Amino acid sequence: MNKKSGNQTITFKEPVSILSCASVAGKKEGEGPLSKYFDKIMSDAEWGEETWEKTESKMQKTALSRAVEKAKVDLKDIDFLFAGDLLNQCTSSTFAFRGFGVPFLGVYGACSTMAETLGLASSMIDGGFAQKTAAVTSSHFCTAERQYRFPLEYGGQRPPTAQWTVTGSGAVVLGKSGGQGPFVTHFTAGKIVDAGISDANNMGAAMAPAAAETLVAHFKDTERTPDFYDLILTGDLGKIGKSIAIDLCGEQGFDLAPCYKDCGLMVFDLQKQDVHSGGSGCGCGAITLCGYVMDCFRAGKLKNVLFVGTGALLSPTSSMQGESIPCVAHAVALSANRE
């Protein structure tokens, strides 16, 4: 057993190799601070498609195709593809991959999807079930706005706590062997935490307790302290959620502050790009991980990273029914070295 009873963390017997990553970013994201790390930057929100939903599928297709190309593997070598997104019935993913001929396992973890797919795709390799797997996710500002909030044409006002859904897709190809790394060493699966927040315009505050739960579980399970990592990276807590996560982990004796960043605060310039509390969405963590983080690993600037995908598991129906927002966070530990 490579997970102790009662723990939430899997320690992989053999760290799983990240063979390649690719990222596709929207125009606005391409004008932000992480611009130079993306594989492709879209010219506009449509990217040649008739509907934004089709655009989002094209983003996932492009990201995986590029990752497969970079890893110099064939699609037919991918044993299992894990993918998911924010759209109702996860149609960005399912429509993207209907022509790919790869065994497909759909996942729903809201904005924690990049970590969930990475964790499951790594587990299939370390479990002895696959030589190569892939993990993909995406979000698109326009598809998310019209599904979760208002038609874009309505021009709704956003409160300062609101976040801006990132238009982006990230894909990772994983392998049992080969590649220069980095490597996935651990997967901590989160529990659902509902702190009672019901304001769908303050998702950072709703998600922070779930992030803290998973972070603390990870530290306890692995007997690591935050300073083991050069970088602890949450997916999309934004300005408010980040400060709450620091407080909640601090109360339990884990000081995140020295090495902690949030993708939602990295992908946009909050002042210049008018995104209120920061970026959000499955694509936010995905393009930061598959762009910036991978580049830093390859350049030798990072040795150990803990990536924590954070998901708010609400729906417009649950919000209209007055429900609070259950959240979940999953973590994957990445290392420059096969330990």
Added chain:
Amino acid sequence: MNKKSGNQTITFKEPVSILSCASVAGKKEGEGPLSKYFDKIMSDAEWGEETWEKTESKMQKTALSRAVEKAKVDLKDIDFLFAGDLLNQCTSSTFAFRGFGVPFLGVYGACSTMAETLGLASSMIDGGFAQKTAAVTSSHFCTAERQYRFPLEYGGQRPPTAQWTVTGSGAVVLGKSGGQGPFVTHFTAGKIVDAGISDANNMGAAMAPAAAETLVAHFKDTERTPDFYDLILTGDLGKIGKSIAIDLCGEQGFDLAPCYKDCGLMVFDLQKQDVHSGGSGCGCGAITLCGYVMDCFRAGKLKNVLFVGTGALLSPTSSMQGESIPCVAHAVALSANRE
């Protein structure tokens, strides 16, 4: 490696033990031919809740609680819980388990979810990552109708090809050891197949090609023929889909007919219960598997069963945009004996 390169089928090193199953069925399902196999039959569509969405969550909670009780395990012994459903953002599952304190991995496979969760939950055990896992899913006629079709009050007419979404939830508790079985021996993950059908009232026809793809892959990968099984069971192809699946498998040299049934045709009496082409939904396969099939195994009436969850990966948005329906099917092989 317990999966050959290019194959879609995992052969578990050690068959994974089904410690217990539980099923919760709606009133109409409780009046159908499988009535006596269900753990609980609901008195009405609301079951004491204010909204049908809350009812559906309560069904999942009840099914898992009952399964855990039957297996004589504690919730805290469940290492990972895999769950999903048909609702936007899978809120039946996420709201059901927010108080359970179990590491939660959300899945979206439409009506293939029972097979997908069972396959992944078994993989986590055989991969050495868990001692005990659980797999849960549900559907509810009223939540599905208003989300996918029309408000119930509208009283829309249904064409003869339409199916009736089953109100039901099934839960399975799996273990590395212990229990009398049955055992999960194989997991075949399906590819997404889009045969070009765009009629959301004819999902059986849309899903049949995906079911056939997975069935044929399973037979080729395992070098088994259909007659290895006492029972091959698809989730919810209904009358039309079933006959197409027989034809498609027949064309490839696999004669399903002698041992093949579809849960959608078992759960209701098609003549008396006015359900047109049969039952459908995640709950259809789930309650048939967790009720009838498990009972037959325990009574020694079944030795080998292939359960194939069939999912139509459409959304109302994709249908309104004129898209065809991509589908996926996943299969798990069950055996009365640890082979």
